[in-house]
Amino acid sequence: MHWWTWPILAIGLIILTIVICRWLRIPQRYRIQVIDILVVPMWYIVHETMGSRFGTSYVLWFLLIWWFVGAILAWFLMSSGWSFRSFWRKYWVWTGLLACVLLIIVTILGFVYH
Numbered sequence: 001m002h003w004w005t006w007p008i009l010a011i012g013l014i015i016l017t018i019v020i021c022r023w024l025r026i027p028q029r030y031r032i033q034v035i036d037i038l039v040v041p042m043w044y045i046v047h048e049t050m051g052s053r054f055g056t057s058y059v060l061w062f063l064l065i066w067w068f069v070g071a072i073l074a075w076f077l078m079s080s081g082w083s084f085r086s087f088w089r090k091y092w093v094w095t096g097l098l099a100c101v102l103l104i105i106v107t108i109l110g111f112v113y114h
Contacts, residue, residue: 003052007107010045014038035096042099046106053110059102066098 017034020026027033043059051057070091077087 001052003049003110004107006045006049006052007103010042010103013041013045033093035093039092039096039099042096042103046099046103049103049110050106053106062098062102066095070095 014034017037021034021037043063047057047059050059073091074087078084
């Protein structure tokens with residue numbers, strides 16, 4: 001399996017999740033969005049893409065740094081009046097968006113250094 005199949009699978013997974021969420025009307029029923037569903041699979045796809053292309057995956061280090069940033073954000077924002085629930089929701093969405101950005105960066109670097 002080539003390394004670039006993982007980003008293609010990510011695009012397919014995103015499209016499939018959007019279609020299923022719209023078809024089942026999940027956002028209206030359960031207050032859950034597409035990015036909420038895709039957080040963990042996106043991190044797995046980033047891990048597999050990075051490992052397949054570069055031979056090693058630094059996803060764990062990215063997650064540890066992101067956890068440290070989240071701890072600082074939690075301390076700052078919750079002292080400013082944010083509730084834990086609203087912070088956790090935003091942090092979960094930001095985590096999914098970070099995984100998407102890292103996948104784009106790894107894919108571009110993979111094609112540049114191919």
